[in-house]
Amino acid sequence: MKKFISVIILLACSLMALGQNDPATKKLLNDISKKYQSYRTAKIQFSLKALNQQKQTTVNEKGELTVEPRTNKYRIVLDDQVMISDGKQQWHVLKEEQEVQINDVEETQSGSITPANIFSFYNQGFKYPAAKSEQVAGKALWVIDLTPTDNSKSYFKVRLRLNKSVNQIYDVTVFDKSGSLYSYTIQNFIPNVKVSPKTFIFDKADYPGMEVVDLR
Template identity: 25%
Template sequence: MRHLVYIFSILFFSFTASAQNSQKAKELLDDVSAKVKSYDNIVINFTYSLQNLKQNINQDSKGNVTLKGNQYVLNLMGVTKIFDGKKNYTIVPEDEEITVSKHDDNDTSALTPAKMLTFFNSGFKYSWDILQNVKGRQIQYVKLTPINTKDNRKEILLGIDAQTKNIYNLIETGKNGSKTTITVNSFKTNQPISKNHFTFTQSKYPNYYINNLD
């Protein structure tokens, strides 16, 4: 009988600790979301890394993104993506081609740059992970596990600066063995940007082929 009581006690305390860790993780993510919403705009310089040993893939690239509400301008791997709030513009200088498409508000699975700082608000189980010292900064990691079993992502580690409550990095592990890492090199807020910053100007690309998907 004492043995059973001991086992149930361990299970109870383990469950309680797990629930408390999950709540701590959720509260930290809520703090991150609140900070993001408090900014008028955000300018991020980042490093993007993709690795898959099975497929012999090892890519590294630097990029930058400017965000304001759901609007954004993203520069990565020689491609510029603009979303003005209604349409997406993908500009590929190498091919001198621009693809134009409408934004689908019902497509909740699309992870746009605007969602990168808030995607974790739903669809995941949360757990408190390690605290790491990165060049004097205390980075607290939160593990996100997709609730949907059909999700191709196995887990995501979100590194958060414990002091500023800003995201430092994101490490996504796929079920196919791929590992995607996005590391924030600089995070600036409320920058002076022009009112036309998120406006696509076709006259800047006189010789480009325009591919309208809609």
């Protein structure tokens, strides 16, 4: 009986440990977040890779993110779309559709991982084990697998890799429940660049002939 009780206690303790976040990993994430929030502005070049395993298709794209970390203002430029936010609302310019969609920022980022929140999405709503080490192209990385606490999310895991030498995000890979993979890789990160306030404001004159649709 005593042996049986000891096994039950050990199992219970193991389950509790599984539900807790690793303290060392939490510190790594906190340090990354604090460093990012310390910047007045940042300009980031990134690459996006989307792999649809059902259709056996791969899309590769490059983009640029200009951001004010403390105000959540940003401008994302991709090949066929532009996303502009003043911290409260987002203008989504769809070039092929000749349309501009206006949404509240909270709606656009709810449950999604995008270039706009790639440096902050992990602050809440995830559980994670101890980080592992990995070498990629001569770079020493921390590898952290984050699992969403909300099972209704469209993805079941997010892999975050951190560059040890510069204490910065290397890439983020989202594992979708459909079998698709989405990867954001940081190609270049320039902090505290001079940015015009107009960068984060939508000017209809810059997009003549486009229909503006307010979805708020």
